[in-house]
Amino acid sequence: MYRKFTAEKLFDGYRFLPENSVLITDSRGTVADVVPMLDAGDDVQQVSGMLCPGFINSHCHLELSHLKNKIPEGGGLTEFVINVVGERGSELEQIADAMEKAEQEMINSGIVAVGDICNTTHSIEIKKKSRLYYHNFIETMGFPEPVASQRFDAALETYHAFREISPNVSIVPHAPYSVSVALMQKIAQFSANRLVTIHSQESEEENAFVKDKSGPLLKLYQKLGIDISFFQPTGKRSLDYIMPHLQKGLQYILVHNVITNQSDLDALIEHFGEQSNELYCCLCPHANQYISGVLPDVELLVQNSMNIVLGTDSLASNHQLSIFAELQMLQKNFPTIELTEMLRWATINGAKALQIDHLFGSFEKGKQPGVLQINGDMINVLV
Ligand SMILES: [Zn+2]
Helix, strand or coil: CEEEEEEEEEECCCCECCCCEEEEEECCCCEEEEEEHHHCCCCEEEEEEEEEECEEEEEECHHHHHHCCCCCCCCCHHHHHHHHHHHCCCCHHHHHHHHHHHHHHHHHCCEEEEEEEECCCCCHHHHHCCCCEEEEEEEECECCHHHHHHHHHHHHHHHHHHHCCCCCEEEEECCCCCECHHHHHHHHCCCCCCEEEEEECCCHHHHHHHHHCCCCHHHHHHHHCCCCCCCCCCCCCHHHHHHHHCCCCCEEEEEECCCCCHHHHHHHHHHHHHHHHHEEEEECHHHHHHHCCCCCCHHHHHHCCCEEEECCCCCCCCCCCCHHHHHHHHHHHCCCCCHHHHHHHHCHHHHHHCCCCCCCCCCCCCCCCCEEEEECCEEEECC
16 A cells, blocks of 8 residues: 655655655655656545655654753853753652653654763663664763772673664764863774764853863862862863864764854864864854854855755753754754755754765655655644
């Protein structure tokens, strides 16, 4: 039993197809073909608006869903991190309920796959029975060098717990200001990693800390009671500082890129050389607006042909988990960037970033990418 769809516009993950194109899937949504109306036969369902493959959320923290509306907006990165650390603990039942609701919200808004940061095993049960695809990024942090082994071993334990439910698991560093070189090296040497992500250049607070050992992030360590007297200012921007520990041959998703400038991009492209195509920049504009009120220079990333993908970040810093909402926000703030390009970020680029483009991200034969109808502000999951 085939299903056939057509609409005023049909975006296939790469481009808008000629008018009167028809998407044909089997009953489970596996793409059989895309053909002109003349060849499609009977029973073509005409929907209003646009057809688009399911969205990829390249950066989320499902386990923080219970922090929705708990953290005040606009306090900046340091205040945000302090609040997350302080508020994370909650009844497990409450955490599980919030995750379930958040996941349903993702499904309803057309998300089919998620790159999800995990600091705990809290999300294992929900992921076991989930219809969403997850790549689980087991995140580790620890700024003093002596804790590197212990922190890595703890991450390894979480890694193995997730490996029991899925092969799609990596161990990843949190951010340049929260991970020691020793811990970065342990992660770089972890041979099971194929895909790594890191929060990068989220705010000027990060640069001030790494470069000059100054700024609000000092307060974070004071608050946590962690002695960082060993740390010497590096004189480098945060991306420059971590770059030697980004291994060539691995695929990376750099998340946020709010303060990324041309010199950062030049250095990145030089470091990765021909492998720059395995580097992805993830934008989470609603989270940036929530935390610091500053958005990344998206035009600069586009001019430099960076591979862009989109993420929601968590409900601790977003009012919804919707890639569609992130797209709408980007369109409003960066009207010169073409819709086709932005839709690619949400679909095929995201699928490539999570190494699942053989399954998701475009209407190509054999894939089961999900089928969305978008009509103005409305989104409807058809398959
Ligand atoms: Zn994040």
